Amino acid sequence: MIKFDNVKKTFRRTEVLKGMNLDIKKGDRIALVGSNGAGKTTMIRCLLGEYTCEGQVRVNGMDPREERKLVLKDIGFVPQLPPPLKMPVGQLIEFSASLCDADPGEMISVLERLGLDFNELKSRPFVKLSGGQKQKILISIALGREAKILILDEPAANLDPEARHIFFQLLAEKKDEAVMLISSHRLDEVAALVNRVIEMDQGIVVLDDRVEDEVDLNSVLNSEIKIKRVDEAFAKAIKAWSFESEDGTSWQGQVAGPDRLRFLGVLSRYAAILKDIHMVEQKK
């Protein structure tokens, strides 16, 4: 479906991609990881036909630069940094839907599933919204159309746990019909969403591995966390995950299945005061 064949990209004298080779097939859900400057964004921009490059990039056999309309019709993209667009949300959705020949109603329904009120937001300038709201709108535009390739650059970074859970559900609905390329600095952020990990370093692929994808993107873990004593910092952190407690030492709540590693990462910061962790997958 996507093929990178000896792709090189140089900015002035700096070679950012150094002969990258990659084959992505239907059904692949890829975590694209690597530190800053590894070449992830450059690779994505080559794939979107935004950068010229040496070598060949092909999407369904087409050159994204030469046949950009046909290629991009199938690609939903969420950038890491939302663009500072001044146009109102309603117009941004209309504009994107018109360009993609998509139904704006679908985008709006995704937006509302993510917890936003379209009627309240439609006349507000996109640039004036919070980081999380912007991210949700861009996700709605990418997922609210018939995209066969989803390119998501740190897509859940600004989302609250509840929105992350819905976002995972949305990805689960698309997982059999779309290729996903999820870029992140940290593997634990996206590990549970993917079945393949590609790590880039200094412009080349240094790791290309399959991973277990037993985690159901729809699953929810009923969780109970006990700590030795009341701790203000811990309370603040766990409340962000919508956990509740009566005495400040025993906390109950739910964690989205694909978010378990991220959640445990948060708990690890308070390892010294943890007494008990109990997580059970909710029965369907």
Added chain:
Amino acid sequence: MKHLWLTAWADIIESIRAKWFIVYSSVFGGIVVLLFVFGITESRIMGFTGLTRLLITYIQLTIAILPVFVLITTVRSVAGDREAGVFEYLLSLPISLAAWFWGRFLGRFIVVFLPVFLAMIGAVIWASIKGADIPWGLFLSYTGLLLAVAWCFLGIGMLISSIARSSDVAQGLAFMVWLTFLLFLDLILLGIMIREGLPSDTAVILSLINPLQVFRTAAMVLFDPQLVILGPSAYIILDHFTETGYIIWSIVYPVSLGTLSAYAGYYLFKKGDLP
């Protein structure tokens, strides 16, 4: 075509919400208001009074301000959009590069031309209410001239935006271009050139290819058809062009220059990295 108009419309909406547009509109609207407030319609210059007098002053001021305004705002916002990630996102949507580039050009043209034109319309409406005569011929000629100024410098601005990768460089380049045109205005450089023995024909050719000079001379022709204030160079201009011919040149040449510049900008944009 649908995508071109969609892009143009999106650019108009983006621009009218930008601070530069508020300043830009206020400047040109403000000029007309100030000209009325200061009673310019009651004064007389070379026999002109009333709305004709106001339009003459307005066009002189506009031709001084409009080019640098259009250049700087265009390169700032286009190069700024590229830096801020607007290109990265919007060009990930399935739109042809031609529709994107020319859509933005069209939207931007409407945005820079309308305030200047509406200010003139406002003056005409106000003058009608006051019962003054409306010089429609002059009004149409000035409209054509302003259209050509806006188109020309917008085209040059789009070319600079395609060449420069950052808004700082783009702004610097735009300023240099404007300054070069300014230095070649007859009052400064051409005077020195003639004194140093440059053939007068060469000096006149230079003034004919400098869009700033072309507009200044055209604005003069409209209220001083014999170009008395230009001195001997008026003979060369009027012998070669005639009055009507010069007005046509002052519209056709800048529009062609703007179109060629924009096309060169499009070519560079299409061949290079987009964001």
